[in-house]
């Protein structure tokens with residue numbers, strides 16, 4: 742089993758609902774256990790036009806080797822209608838591997854830690870929410886890197902959803918509880 746962190750983003754269609762559905766989709770995989778989910782964030786598009794993004798990060802435990810996890814991410818993106826008409830195009834769902842255990846991978850089609858993790862508030866801020874003291878291979882403690890993305894617009898989305906499953910994931914304890922679900 743390996744602990745991994747996945748970054749989810751969307752700015753096309755019902756992006757907010759898509760992220761919730763995608764987290765449920767991940768949780769339903771027999772190869773994945775969702776350990777924690779960040780709040781939902783609204784963020785400005787970077788190097789791209791289009792609407793604001795919704796983003797979140799999930800911490801998972803997985804039996805999948807990293808390449809199988811990447812293939813699963815692509816499969817789920819496809820199921821949610823992802824198209825790639827051009828680089829940084831608006832997307833129904835983007836599912837990236839931010840971290841996979843403590844591994845550093847630098848291959849043509851797979852780079853871990855994700856190359857833009859420490860440059861993008863939409864990835865780093867939700868990651869720090871889940872685990873501020875996390876060590877990012879090659880870069881150090883996650884929360885010490887926040888200053889580098891402080892100029893990027895990001896706001897936590899407030900929600901009054903009472904969905905017990907997502908709420909339990911947000912709490913990171915696997916036990917359904919009343920409260921806020923983002």
Ligand code: ADP
Nearest residue numbers: 825829835836837838839850851852853854855
């Ligand atoms: P973006 O870079 O904006 O997320 P895409 O989702 O279209 O764009 O991904 C482009 C390529 O990035 C994918 O085909 C994938 O092989 C590659 N890639 C490299 N490293 C990673 C990673 N850590 N997680 C997800 N995709 C990655």
Ligand code: MG
Nearest residue numbers: 835836837838
């Ligand atoms: Mg991607």
